Amino acid sequence: MSITVRPCTPADEEAWLRCRVLSFLHSAYFDDVRTAHSVPAPGLRPEDSLQWVAEDEAGTIVGVLDVEAGAAGTAEENLATIDTVAVHPDHRGRGIAGSLLAALLPHLPARVTTLDAWTRDDAAAHAWYRAEGFAVDQVYLHVYADDALDDAVALEGFTTPEGLSVPVKAFLHARLEDETALRRRFRRVHRCHRFVREVAR
Structure with a gap:
């Protein structure tokens, strides 16, 4: 079966959403x-x-593949970031993500010298980024506090404005060096990795 890689159009929105949600379903971004x-x-x-x-x-x-370049004249003008890369689960292993990246790279603004992406602890995603020439240069934590998953003590210490209850759910960032303590307190903790590669011209 042949695959056509092309720019996304407004008419693709519903199909884009379906592809993305199915791709993420069995990942750390479910x-x-x-x-x-x-x-x-x-x-x-x-x-x-x-x-x-x-x-x-x-x-x-x-x-699907979405990439956003830093605005010209800003500190991030030489950086582009992958916002979404997703392949429908029935079509994985066919080189689709790599074909999307190869097609998109020549269209990045000429000022872009670095491409990065942030992803959690998914082995398949990490393997793809490494195969495409990316390397990890930063890691921190994504922490979820959820009263349906965590013990009541896990949500102690959170404060909210007057009139609001304590959080029912919260998504937070944390330092990697606090991982052991946070994993003892919260059931859902992910490592978030920044993958980086140079953009060849």
Whole structure:
């Protein structure tokens, strides 16, 4: 079955959402569900927000890749970040993500010299990034506090504005050096890795 890689269009939004949610379902990002395709950050030019899809012969979107470049004239103008890379679970192992990346890279703004991505502790995702020339340069923690999962003591110490209850759920960032203590207190703790590679011209 042949795959066509092309820029995403507004007509692809529903298919983009379906592909993304199914791809994330059995990953560490299983609850990172979106109901709309992200819009570019304020101040970004259209050419700084690249959104590509992979489409099979039947016209089904089976892969998506969104990359956002830092705005020109800012401290991050030489950096582009992968916001979403996702392949439908029925189509994994066919090189679709790599084809999307290869097609998109030449369209990055000329000022971009570095591409990065943030991902959690998924072995398959890590293997793909390494195979594509990325290396880890930073790690920190994603911590979820949830009164349905954690003991009541786990949520002690959280404060909220007057009139609000203590948190029912919370998503927090933490330092890697606090991992052991945090894993004792909370059931859901992920390592979040920053993968980086240079952009060859």
